[in-house]
Amino acid sequence: MDPGQVAAVAAGTSAFGLDLLHALTATPDGAGRNVVVSPAGLASVLGMLLPGARGATAEELAKALHTGLDPRQYALAVGAPDGGSRAGGDQVVLRRSDDLWTQQGLAVAPEYLDTLAAAFDTGVRPVDFAKDPAGARRSINAAVEKATEGRIKELFGPRQITADTRLALTDALYLKAAWASGFKPANTSERPFHRLDGSTPSVSTMSRTGALRYAEGSGGIVGEPWQAVELPYAGGGLAMDLIVPAQGGYTAFSKGLDQAQLDRILGGLDERSVDLTLPRFHFDTANDLVPALRSLGVKAAFDAPDFTGITGITAKEPLGLGAVVQKATVEVNEDGTVAAAGSGAGVAAMAAPAAPESVQLHIDRPFLFLIRDTADGRPLFLGQVTDPQAS
Template identity: 30%
Template sequence: MNRQKFSGMKANFLQRRYAVSLGRRYVLAAASVVLFGVLGCSQVSGNSNALADSKVPQPELPLQKKTVKLDTKLVSSHNKFGFKLFSEILKQESGKKNIFISPSSLAIALAMTYNGASGSTQQAMAKTLEFQGLSLAEINSNYAALKSLLENPDTNVQLNIANSLWVNKDVSLRPDFLQRNQEFYKAKVANLDFQSASALTSINNWVNDNTRGKINKIVDQIEPNQVLFLINAIYFKGQWSDKFDKNQTAEYPFYTASGQQKPHSMMSQTGEYKYYENEQFQAVSLPYGKDGKVSFYIFLPKQNSNLKSFYQNLNAQNWEKWLTQFNSQEGFIRLPKFKTDYEVTLNDALKALGMQEAFSKQANFSGIGKSLAISQVKHKTFVEVNEEGTEAAAATSIGIVATSLREKPEPFRMIVDRPFFCAIRDNQTGSILFMGSILEP
């Protein structure tokens, strides 16, 4: 066979192979489009209670997490808000009990709500949430990217974020508000009859499912003028990169803030850790999973100091500065096993941070609907730390009510001192039995 003929056969073979490969790619692409279409429809219209529009477009999910771009400005604002809110909660709790919050859960739920804020209400929320310098489009697209990057970062680390909107069936909300929450926050949207006892059960069952049973209730009651609940749920479970040996766990004294000594089950371990120490505290990072993409940070005030002094310096700026000073170092750590849950209503804390208007009759949530205000921001968390790792969950509920239904009308004056019309009506059937015009009584 001469060389020219052989080259021609080889070229034909490569062309056929490329055509087959290209055909396969088109088949895969078509399958992806169909899959996204099914997901887009089933999210809303697959539920008999689901809200209206099954044609809401769903964004394409990134094929690889590393292709997702996240603006660091959003993470910075996210953290600043978290530290500010934590500081405000500390003031209100006055060091009386354990506090454990999820800034991510709170920020996401409030960001969903922010999509419906307008005017001075929007400006106040932007200041509280540290959104200055970020457009609404940037906020939404970055939260979508953040969700994609956060979820399940490691085979030994499980992190799930779920969002939902629960709408009273008699209420019509702005379609663009619903669409943005579905598109960027992957929010489940459902219509419920808020007068039915099953509505409360449906909402709390969703929270229970999405926190793996760690938080079984977030909404206690539904007010008569309730319009909407925006809810975020986060579930986390991570195994330590190096698990603690249960045989090393033993009882040691734990000293409370009041100086009282209590025996407590403590885990012990020696190894190499990211560590930082200064005159006020020691700090260590305990990683989860194979790659250590998520870590448990512990800051321990020294014996000549205390948590109150530490909290005076705890803010987003110092946090970032401290993190840059962690270095690998051999050491020993003894850590208490613990399990706790926490519940807080954040109306007062958010008002103190500048969001008073959002809770008032002057609130402007015209991007959601007419005459609406936030009635309650409720937050619940759970955390357990043991030899295996950490399990934690959080749920945040933001209740929206109709302000017009809460307002009492101005007292009226009606002086019937001139000719008038009157009627007698059967209200059960609507039939007018008598009517008349009285010119002179």
């Protein structure tokens, strides 16, 4: 893979992640809850789907993913980083696995399978959605649970895999990483934490002082003051970045944060001596991502889908995107971080389009008219008729 394409896809995935986070926190209920998403996980699932999409379906998916690459090149780039896994002894473990689950006997286009094999090292795992959707769902969920060390259970719910499902695409991501320099448990204490609603509970808070990459600023696109710090994991290849708006400024800052601003914040990190406190946290998030994707402009995949690149244009059943789900978990403590995510998309057989009903048009009222060049669309004449008898 061209390193430039891999870097471009990484930046696009980051922008996609910000879009996703904004969509999930756009409501008052969403804005006030903890949220963790895996942009890389969902980008992988949609990256597996994209080579099979055509027309507006492909265009909308590509736009949401912030990519202008050919679908095959995008798949190769999104599947390229770390080869799906990274290990550093007991210090850092990063594993990713991608699977394509298909209805037994479904004919899948060889070109589509070749792309998935080259990009994601993914073969076909046949199940019988039509006759045993519950059994198929159990198999898929069990594979994701195993790949995430038991952290992600029941990725797909009972109504998300049905007898109409023909394919399911899944990504499982698991990370266990120790800090390069950990927090001493003896320094952990109860400290106040200021919630958005104004309440101030005491929470278990870690503490350390030392050299870390740090930045601060205000103004710019977001306009709110902020501080940022980077906590590296062992081995130097991974890090956690924390961005902290000033008290009272979180809502405005988070809504205004875009990829350009994020790039400026991370680009400004420089080594400083930092007296840092950080609450311990551990929570899970489960999201039905269909509404979020729709808000990002992915509509044709659900409403007027064209996935003929998966099964070919002569397939008996048209396919459409159904469920898109993600479950994620993150735990941060004195030793480091354990995080996992399962992402999935179900592709179902769509009902054949109904024959159009006959219509009636009696022009018995004022009307507009247009005379145009159909080759280039130029309007030659445009007018209205309010009285046919008038001269």
